[in-house]
Amino acid sequence: MPVEFSVHAIRWDRCPLVSLDVHAHAWLLLQSRRGLSSNTLDAYSRALERYLVFLKLARLGAISVTRADVGLYLAGLQAGEVTVSNATIQQRLTVVRLFHAYLMEEGVRPNNPAAQPGGGRAMVARHYRLPWIPNEEDWHRILAAARQECVRNRTMLAFAYDAGLRREELCSLQSSDIDPSRRILRIRAESTKGRRERAVPYSASSGELLLRYLEHRRTLGSKRGPLFLSESRRNYTEPISIWSWSKIVLQLARRAGVERFSTHTLRHLCLTDLAHAGWDIHEIATFAGHRSVQTTLLYIHLSGRDLSLKLAAGMAQIHARRVQMLAEVAQ
Template sequence: MDAGLVLRFPLLFSLPPAGRWLTIQFDLGLAPATIDAYGRALVDYLRFSQQHTFVVETATREHIAAYVHHLANQPAVRPTPDRTAGLANATMQQRLVAVRLFYDFLVEEGLRTQDNPVRRGIYTPHKGFGGSRERGLIPHYQKLPWIPSDEEWSALLTVLKQEPIRNRLMFALSYDAALRREEICTLQTGDVDPTRRLITLRAEATKGRRSRVVPYSPATGQLYMAYLHQRQRLSRQRGPLFLSESRRNRSQPISIWTWAKAIRTIARRAGLPRFTSHTLRHLCLTDLARAGWDIHEIALFAGHRHTDTTLIYIHLSGRDLADRLAKSMNSVHAWRIALLEGLASVN
């Protein structure tokens, strides 16, 4: 049993099957962010079960339905114009995936005699054109990610100029290389090649467990060299690139939570509450699509396993639609001009 997991999720480990399940996921080598998401989701469900006094191991579909209602109607942590209550659809899906996998474990271990109470979507290949998928427990919405406008980007950079050099470098690298927060926080000093301005992302530090090499800009290179001088005052040893400067964790590797908190502070000061650490990745990939990069090139740069994910950024950029509209308008324009030319032959 990992002591770190017990300290982070004491409530979860108070229920032995839950602690065993999360420990197995940890031992299987799942990404730290995935382990954390599973742990937080299951803790939330256990708290709900305590508040409504039902036994987790024998929960019914009625209990799960009540939990879904709870997720959909609790006050929104970050309200938006189109959602003032409830968790985001993606967050609800994430919570229910963890609960469903936990009940799979209980059934497989013989700790639960009933079926899994969390419904799955059912694929029926004989229905419709090319088959269809019946909805699962809740509908799944595929929304395009939010990205800042040019004016909002300028506001962010104005605020960023007042940040420490470490935060400025992490911000710039995250955009340049479309890095996830786990990838930026786990960078090692040996992962950066300043002579060629390249970053090597190790497989074990990526979501898809696939290594890749990505470039960064000359401006970010200047920030990197300036940060190295500051880092030497914290530690001269090789290892984690970004170190904490706080008194409590001085010289310790920066955590994803510290970085997320720093981004929230920057976003709040810029008046952009929807901006997160992942927005930098969304913006970079969208800009690459706007610049005309091929979908497979963007997928390789981003570390996507499937181009279906990459298509989101093609849609967000509007590149294909804009090109098609321009071509259509050109053809219509040429057709109208041809008709106008016919007027010259009329006496």
């Protein structure tokens, strides 16, 4: 039996139907060799498992499934008791489309039932919503709750905002990624969504928090490596996982009474604040590690008041110019 090499280990116990299906097994193994992050690979495996569960219950096969059958699968996702976001549905549709594209390439089936015909309507309409960011009252409540956190959690919160980090980028930071003399963080390509390394600054206040945390970290051990370590009995001195970090932030949000606050909120807020500070859109995209400026535009949150002020300032300039022109005509 050939060795199943993969960049990240696949949790076959979480996707038993995928592991037993020869084509699904081969496709997921192929994805693991593409260098996808462990989180993306896990999301792919869970999405494909859900699709295979649907096929099994409907007594359908991936080789013979039709576009109408895929439509029923998607309808079931949208009509379930648990609300599934549009982004999650889009992700699950992407997995189905990629899986059937693989089956086509392997000559197993002649077409892709999940593909979007040229110029035709998408199977699921894509929704674009502005990301939520806290108002001043929410922000002060979050800060009050954060003061009760340990020095590690406060340092992580500060870095998440200061450097606009995704949760995987934050939890994957290594001791060697820090340049304290210049206050620069190195975000390694393997921890980023777009697989692009970048260097980002952090503030003096975050640097002071970091020094306090490093003093505490030395009590856990002197070995270098992962920066933020777990202190739970089960995973003592192991790198803190993204799931543990999400749980910490969820508990903080509940204490603050700001339920919508999440691990990604600080990134949204950071990029929005940079826009308010007058940063160019391309500068913000580079800072955030976005491949496309269009992605950056979705993150930048200009309030209605901001836009009103911009409109008022612009109209005032136009009005002044028209008045000047009229005055010149009257001369």
